[in-house]
Each structure stands twice: as structure tokens, then as C-alpha cells.
Amino acid sequence: MNYSEIVKDVNEMLTKKPEWEQRYAKYAQIIQKNESIYKEGKTRFQPKSPLYRYTSYSKVKGNIEYDIRFCGQSVATVTSQNDGISISTEGKDESTKKFFGIEIRLVDEPWSSTEASKFRAAFKKELQKKEKAKSREHHVENILLAEFGKKKSDNKKLCNIQPIRLCGLFFQMPTPLTASKGTISFAAANGGGIDILARVRHKKKYGGRRICVMELKDENKSDEPPQKVMKQAVAYATFIARLLRSESGNNWYKIFGFSNETVPDELTIDVSVVMPYDEVRNENFETIEPIQVAENTYLKLYSLYFIRNENGVREFVGSLKDDIKPHKSKY
Numbered sequence: 001m002n003y004s005e006i007v008k009d010v011n012e013m014l015t016k017k018p019e020w021e022q023r024y025a026k027y028a029q030i031i032q033k034n035e036s037i038y039k040e041g042k043t044r045f046q047p048k049s050p051l052y053r054y055t056s057y058s059k060v061k062g063n064i065e066y067d068i069r070f071c072g073q074s075v076a077t078v079t080s081q082n083d084g085i086s087i088s089t090e091g092k093d094e095s096t097k098k099f100f101g102i103e104i105r106l107v108d109e110p111w112s113s114t115e116a117s118k119f120r121a122a123f124k125k126e127l128q129k130k131e132k133a134k135s136r137e138h139h140v141e142n143i144l145l146a147e148f149g150k151k152k153s154d155n156k157k158l159c160n161i162q163p164i165r166l167c168g169l170f171f172q173m174p175t176p177l178t179a180s181k182g183t184i185s186f187a188a189a190n191g192g193g194i195d196i197l198a199r200v201r202h203k204k205k206y207g208g209r210r211i212c213v214m215e216l217k218d219e220n221k222s223d224e225p226p227q228k229v230m231k232q233a234v235a236y237a238t239f240i241a242r243l244l245r246s247e248s249g250n251n252w253y254k255i256f257g258f259s260n261e262t263v264p265d266e267l268t269i270d271v272s273v274v275m276p277y278d279e280v281r282n283e284n285f286e287t288i289e290p291i292q293v294a295e296n297t298y299l300k301l302y303s304l305y306f307i308r309n310e311n312g313v314r315e316f317v318g319s320l321k322d323d324i325k326p327h328k329s330k331y
Contacts, residue, residue, distance in 0.1 A: 006234045007234060014238075024246070024252070027061075031255055034060050042066060045085045048120070052170065053170070054066070054068075054169055056166070056171055065077055072142035076119070079108075102126065148198060164211070176189070177235055184232075195215055198214060203323060203326075211269050213272070217273070229275065234271055241297050250263055267296065268300050272304050305317050305318045
């Protein structure tokens with residue numbers, strides 16, 4: 001499969017429709033302006049596993065709101081205001097009842113109230129039924145984010161990797177592209193999101209710390225093998241490369257966790273499929289040379305396959321694991 005052609009096509013789209021540059025520059029300005037307030041708000045409450053806090057650009061730019069998810073599915077919204085922290089299930093009640101059997105409805109309920117505590121406790125009882133979630137792929141995404149996000153190496157299956165967070169929380173990086181149905185097109189503000197954006201630390205000979213664009217699938221099927229999934233990952237990674245080479249690139253580099261650095265003169269972005277391991281469909285992409293996106297800007301293709309157990313991930317294999325720094329040093 002000719003991934004260089006995908007890079008070429010996406011480059012042409014982004015060049016012909018340059019409106020995205022100013023839009024993403026504005027996104028970066030708003031995120032950096034509100035970041036300290038947003039981070040302060042999230043310190044005021046802490047859900048415990050199996051509930052996780054997520055966010056999005058729209059939540060950071062507006063009211064100080066946080067998305068609460070179970071098995072990757074949104075079940076509540078938490079709002080931080082001067083008079084306290086409140087939680088609401090409005091707009092999510094029906095799906096929560098359908099997939100998890102939980103019928104506790106909350107409307108601007110104080111986070112520390114008895115009803116809010118009962119709501120959070122109910123999900124611990126449902127944990128063994130987690131595969132009932134609306135989107136199995138979202139559930140797997142949540143498992144991987146939790147695994148990658150572990151700070152201690154003692155029980156971490158893959159060290160030297162961390163998901164990139166927005167204001168300290170899990171999120172999906174928006175793009176101006178649609179690529180999920182096989183056809184890649186420019187969609188302006190209605191584009192798809194990157195499943196997992198991460199920072200990885202490679203062995204020294206492979207280039208140190210880099211951004212990695214991950215395209216996740218919960219199945220490894222013959223009609224959607226790794227080679228096909230990689231097309232979508234390459235399209236999104238091409239956008240990230242162009243974003244970092246735009247006028248707001250240094251701001252985004254800081255948002256992505258490189259707080260004391262500017263975008264390097266020579267930039268390589270990792271691009272990886274993340275899928276269940278299959279003995280036949282296990283392409284590692286190691287024979288493909290880095291693909292040039294712009295001057296001194298490249299994409300390096302990888303694979304990362306996971307083997308599940310009932311508690312999460314038992315093991316990772318693939319070319320990304322082979323190139324990541326293996327020892328348990330602090331990330």
C-alpha cells in the first residue's frame with residue numbers, strides 16, 4: 001500500500017483549505033489561556049476507577065466542565081463553579097440505563113452528596129458487565145489509556161509511553177479530516193478525532209522522545225487488516241505534522257507536553273496501528289522507510305498489538321514495543 005500517496009493527498013487538502021491554520025491557532029490560544037483555571041477545577045474532585053475524567057476542546061473553552069466516563073462511555077458531566085462541584089446525568093440517562101442498568105438521575109447534584117456517592121458506587125457493581133458498553137472500541141480505548149497512563153513501572157505492561165492529555169485529562173485530538181470509512185476528505189470543523197495521541201521515549205538510536213499518533217481497533221479482521229487501518233492513522237498524522245509546522249506549532253508542542261521546548265528542526269512523528277494480535281494479520285511496517293511530509297518532517301510507521309485478559313491487557317507485541325526504550329526509567 002502506498003502511504004506516501006496518502007500523505008501527498010492530505011497535504012494537498014490542507015494546502016487548498018488553509019482556514020484550519022487560523023482556527024487551530026485560536027484553539028491553542030484559548031487552551032493556553034484557560035489551562036490553569038481548568039486544571040485547578042479538576043483538583044477539586046477525583047473519581048475513582050472504574051470512572052475516569054475526560055475532556056475536549058469545547059469543554060476547555062466554555063464553562064469549566066468535565067466528562068465522566070465508564071468503559072469509555074460518557075455517563076455524567078461535572079461542573080466546577082465558585083460555589084462548588086456539581087454532577088449531572090442529563091442527556092445520558094437513557095444510554096446509562098440501557099447498557100449498564102443504572103437508573104440514578106442527577107441534576108446539578110453536589111459532588112459530595114449521598115445521591116452522587118450512590119451513583120459513583122453503582123458502577124463498581126457493574127464493572128464485571130463492562131462489555132455491555134455501547135461501543136466496545138471505546139471500552140478498549142479506555143483500558144489502553146488507563147494502562148498507558150500508569151505512572152509507576154512496577155505493574156505497567158509497556159513503559160516509556162504516556163497518553164497526551166489536555167489540561168491533564170484524557171481527550172481525543174480533533175482534526176479537520178474524515179478518514180474512518182476508507183475515504184479521506186477535508187471536513188473543516190467536523191473532522192474526526194485521533195483515538196490516542198501519546199508521547200513515547202525510544203531507544204537512543206531511534207531518536208529519543210516523540211509524538212505518536214495511534215489508530216485503535218477493537219478487532220483485527222480480514223476486511224479491515226492493519227494495512228487498511230494504517231491509512232487512517234497516516235492521514236491524521238500528516239495533519240499533526242502540518243500543525244506542528246504551522247505558525248501555532250510551538251504552542252501546540254507545549255500543549256502536547258513538551259513544555260520547555262520548541263518544535264525541533266528535524267521532526268519525526270510515530271504512526272501506529274493499535275489492534276488485537278492475530279497470528280496471520282500482524283504486519284509490523286518495519287520495512288517502510290520514514291515518509292516525508294514537509295521539509296525535515298517525517299512519519300515513521302509502527303504496529304502495536306495487544307493480547308487481552310479479563311482484567312485488561314496481558315501483553316503488547318509489535319514494532320513500536322521493539323523500538324521503545326525498554327527499561328523502567330521514569331518517563
